[in-house]
Amino acid sequence: MATVSLKTLSKNYGPVAVVHGIDLEVADREFIALVGPSGCGKSTTLRMIAGLEDISGGTIEIGGRKVNDLPPRSRNISMVFQSYALYPHMTVRENLGFSLKIAGAAKEEMDRRVAEASGILGLDTLLDRRPSQLSGGQRQRVAMGRAIVRDPDVFLFDEPLSNLDAKLRTQMRTEIKKLHAKVQSTVIYVTHDQVEAMTLADRIVIMRDGFIEQVGTPDEVFRRPATRFVAGFIGSPPMNLHEATVDNGELLFASGERLPLPSQFKPNVTAGDKVVFGLRPDDIYPTGHGLNSGADTDVHQVELPVTVTEPLGNETLVFAEFNGTDWVSRMLNPKPLKAGDRVKMSLDLSQAHLFSAATGKTLRS
Amino acid sequence: MDQNSIHRVRRQALGIAHGVGLFLAMLVICLPGIWIVLSSLRPTVEIMAKPPVWIPQELSLDAYVAMFSGIGKGGIPVLDYFRNSLIISVTSTVIAIVIGMAGGYAFARYRFRAKSAMFLGLMLTRTVPGIALSLPLFFVYARLGIIDTHFGLILVYVALNVPFTVWLIDGFFRQVPKDLAEAAQIDGCTRWQAFWQVEFPLAGPGIASAGIFAFLTSWNEFALASQLTRSINSKTLPVGLLDYTSEFTIDWRGMCALAVVMIIPALTLTFIVQKHLVGGLTSGAVKG
Numbered sequence: 001m002a003t004v005s006l007k008t009l010s011k012n013y014g015p016v017a018v019v020h021g022i023d024l025e026v027a028d029r030e031f032i033a034l035v036g037p038s039g040c041g042k043s044t045t046l047r048m049i050a051g052l053e054d055i056s057g058g059t060i061e062i063g064g065r066k067v068n069d070l071p072p073r074s075r076n077i078s079m080v081f082q083s084y085a086l087y088p089h090m091t092v093r094e095n096l097g098f099s100l101k102i103a104g105a106a107k108e109e110m111d112r113r114v115a116e117a118s119g120i121l122g123l124d125t126l127l128d129r130r131p132s133q134l135s136g137g138q139r140q141r142v143a144m145g146r147a148i149v150r151d152p153d154v155f156l157f158d159e160p161l162s163n164l165d166a167k168l169r170t171q172m173r174t175e176i177k178k179l180h181a182k183v184q185s186t187v188i189y190v191t192h193d194q195v196e197a198m199t200l201a202d203r204i205v206i207m208r209d210g211f212i213e214q215v216g217t218p219d220e221v222f223r224r225p226a227t228r229f230v231a232g233f234i235g236s237p238p239m240n241l242h243e244a245t246v247d248n249g250e251l252l253f254a255s256g257e258r259l260p261l262p263s264q265f266k267p268n269v270t271a272g273d274k275v276v277f278g279l280r281p282d283d284i285y286p287t288g289h290g291l292n293s294g295a296d297t298d299v300h301q302v303e304l305p306v307t308v309t310e311p312l313g314n315e316t317l318v319f320a321e322f323n324g325t326d327w328v329s330r331m332l333n334p335k336p337l338k339a340g341d342r343v344k345m346s347l348d349l350s351q352a353h354l355f356s357a358a359t360g361k362t363l364r365s
Numbered sequence: 366m367d368q369n370s371i372h373r374v375r376r377q378a379l380g381i382a383h384g385v386g387l388f389l390a391m392l393v394i395c396l397p398g399i400w401i402v403l404s405s406l407r408p409t410v411e412i413m414a415k416p417p418v419w420i421p422q423e424l425s426l427d428a429y430v431a432m433f434s435g436i437g438k439g440g441i442p443v444l445d446y447f448r449n450s451l452i453i454s455v456t457s458t459v460i461a462i463v464i465g466m467a468g469g470y471a472f473a474r475y476r477f478r479a480k481s482a483m484f485l486g487l488m489l490t491r492t493v494p495g496i497a498l499s500l501p502l503f504f505v506y507a508r509l510g511i512i513d514t515h516f517g518l519i520l521v522y523v524a525l526n527v528p529f530t531v532w533l534i535d536g537f538f539r540q541v542p543k544d545l546a547e548a549a550q551i552d553g554c555t556r557w558q559a560f561w562q563v564e565f566p567l568a569g570p571g572i573a574s575a576g577i578f579a580f581l582t583s584w585n586e587f588a589l590a591s592q593l594t595r596s597i598n599s600k601t602l603p604v605g606l607l608d609y610t611s612e613f614t615i616d617w618r619g620m621c622a623l624a625v626v627m628i629i630p631a632l633t634l635t636f637i638v639q640k641h642l643v644g645g646l647t648s649g650a651v652k653g
Binding site: 050051071072073076077079081083085087088089098099102103146150174 | 542545547548549550551552553554555558560563566567643
């Protein structure tokens with residue numbers, strides 16, 4: 001078990017910089033998820049921590065020890081790859097015990113630890129099979145078992161679930177969470193799937209173009225996104241984001257439509273400011289069919305035409321036109337609606353977000 | 366006939382046509398081999414007969430007996446030739462494989478300057494016919510004093526085989542996912558251990574096939590060997606075939622018998638190694 005500390009860590013491939021001097025402190029036994037779109041530098045960061053990629057600048061410390069130039073084998077980490085990377089010419093037992101064999105462990109010790117790991121992951125009956133005889137989920141479990149057997153300071157996961165189908169992914173997600181509860185070690189988990197990040201991690205690191213946009217608990221990044229990018233990236237369906245101008249205590253949209261300026265932002269903006277207004281689908285709903293935010297002091301009513309509805313059973317996503325585009329809203333206890341209906345919508349402005357159009361940063365104080 | 370019967374008949378007809386085609390193709394491939402074996406067992410009269418005698422009238426092992434009966438009794442130093450062939454082929458194959466593995470691995474795994482140009486250069490050496498090199502090679506070897514030595518021929522065969530082994534082994538290393546070596550390094554291996562424990566076993570079939578090809582090239586090569594060898598010090602089996610030609614006659618039967626002696630080890634080796642050429646060994650390594 002160990003802390004991980006990245007200080008002004010950077011990576012260049014020739015003239016191209018892919019990670020720009022990032023700083024991150026991971027606490028002991030913390031589960032941290034690096035999340036972001038492809039090409040944001042999250043996998044490169046993980047590979048630098050693993051020692052599979054040289055670093056161009058900065059330092060990496062694991063358990064207080066600088067590991068910049070140590071080879072992967074000397075960092076006491078283990079990694080689960082997106083492709084599983086099981087050794088195809090070895091049985092499951094040999095795959096699990098490989099690291100111990102290389103370390104020169106005694107036979108009894110090896111058997112004991114392989115049995116322990118296979119017990120945790122339910123691989124007991126599969127020990128003599130080869131990877132080609134396993135299903136996707138079983139291979140994934142073997143890959144995790146191989147990581148556990150090493151008893152590492154830090155577990156690194158590189159998009160471990162992205163090759164599984166949706167159902168199995170949900171199941172394995174739960175297993176990873178249980179596993180973390182059992183082995184209680186520091187985990188750095190890379191994913192492009194924000195649902196995985198939200199459900200698994202203690203803290204989420206959102207990256208874009210080689211920079212860290214925000215680090216925070218799932219609740220923080222969801223409720224208080226630091227930038228417009230984070231606001232749009234976290235949450236499904238995504239937040240409705242629209243540019244507007246502050247005008248006479250109101251928000252003036254390009255179409256000429258207006259909304260009141262949410263009161264919590266009033267001290268931070270002045271007339272003429274270009275801003276981006278954001279509202280989650282949960283905070284805009286056909287009146288009487290929404291979540292009760294408990295702060296309905298700032299609910300604004302507006303009548304909008306419905307363009308499309310997406311019924312999901314317990315709720316319906318209603319797309320309604322405002323400012324020339326569709327805004328997604330979530331209708332609980334759905335009632336039948338059809339395109340063209342004009343519906344009275346409630347906009348819970350106490351939950352709204354406002355970002356600077358120029359910098360993308362939040363205007364919340 | 367209804368539609369189903371028409372299709373059934375058509376499928377059967379296609380199956381028969383396929384079988385006949387395959388038989389003809391195999392016949393074309395195998396007939397020269399069979400003819401050599403038959404010719405080594407028949408008297409010269411029958412071999413030279415026109416029109417050809419298809420069904421042998423008389424079979425004997427005389428040619429084989431004569432071959433081993435020593436100089437003066439129609440024999441040739443076949444054991445010396447065999448030894449030379451074996452030493453030269455095995456040594457040059459081992460060296461070509463070692464260089465091929467190093468080169469193939471480097472081309473498959475590393476980025477370096479002028480990589481494509483080097484690879485293309487290696488391949489271009491294959492476009493030069495070996496025989497075109499024989500005269501310059503002869504002059505150089507004569508100056509160096511390495512004509513009629515094992516070393517001289519081994520050098521030639523290594524040079525001949527390396528581009529091919531590099532190319533073939535490169536392809537096989539490319540098929541081994543890079544993740545596996547990385548996983549091994551995380552599991553505690555050095556780069557060197559990761560290679561021997563994981564990548565080498567998985568590229569094994571490819572390395573074995575490169576080995577067979579390199580061995581057969583050296584074992585069967587005639588043109589350069591005939592220029593660069595002189596005596597039983599270094600003459601290989603293919604060059605030994607020429608011992609059956611004299612000023613006015615050619616002993617076709619003896620020549621065929623020696624050809625059979627040459628073919629047997631090559632065939633045996635191929636059979637042994639081909640069992641190990643199991644494809645699909647990497648299946649299950651990564652997603653799938």
